[in-house]
Structure formats: structure tokens, C-alpha cells
Amino acid sequence: MTNVYSFDGILVFGLLFICTCAYLKKVPRLNSWLLSEKKGVWGVFYKAAVIGSRLHIAVAGSCMCMGFYLIFLK
Template sequence: MTNVYSFDGMIVFGLLLICTCAYLKKIPRLKQWMFSEKKGVWGVFYKAAVIGTRLHIGVAISCVLSAVYILVLK
């Protein structure tokens, strides 16, 4: 189990946030409601969704590498 306060826990949390926001951006009603603001707290979700959609190959590789690290090496 990863700890949120460790470095690898923060990496996993960030990757999960990016993947979740990119997935939720594909839902039309949530896109209007959740990703319309580009500043403030909701802006973090918007920026995470943009990172997830533009860098989807890099994010997917990072997810696989972090999963291998947590399951095998740790």
C-alpha cells in the first residue's frame, strides 16, 4: 500500500487525478459543469484533463511504470 506522504504516493495520486479528469472530460454534462472554469480550484481539474488528453501516451507509460514499481519493486 502506498503512503500519500511519500514521493511515490504523490506520483500515484497525480497520475490518478490526471487519468480521472481526462476520462470525465469526455462526458458532455460534466465537461460543461466541471471543466468550464480555467482558474482556481476547478482550474486544477481542467489542467489535469488537458495534460491527460494531450500527453495520453506519456501518462499511460507512467501509469504502467508506477504500477510495476509498486507491485514488483516495493
């Protein structure tokens, strides 16, 4: 179990947030509703979705490394 206030927890939260937003970008109804704003507070979702879709190989590798670390090393 990771603590949100630790560095590990922040990394896990960030990776899951990016992966979730990238997935929601592929769903047409949610894409137009949630990811339509590109600025402001709602723009964070759009920016995370763009990071997840453009850097999908790096994000997937980071998720695999973080999973290995949490399961076997922590």
C-alpha cells in the same frame, strides 16, 4: 499500500488525478459542469484534463511504470 506523504504516494495520486480528469472530459454532462472553469481552484481540474488528453501516451506509460514498480519492486 502507498503512503500519501511519500514520494510514491504523491506520484500515484497525481497520475490517478490526471487520468480521472481526462476521463471526465470525455463525459459531456460532467465536462460542462466540472471542467468549465479555466482559472482558480476549479481550473486545476481543467488543466489536469488537458495534460491527460494531450500527453496521453506519456501518462499511460507513466501509469504502467508506476504499476510495475508498486507491484513488483515495492
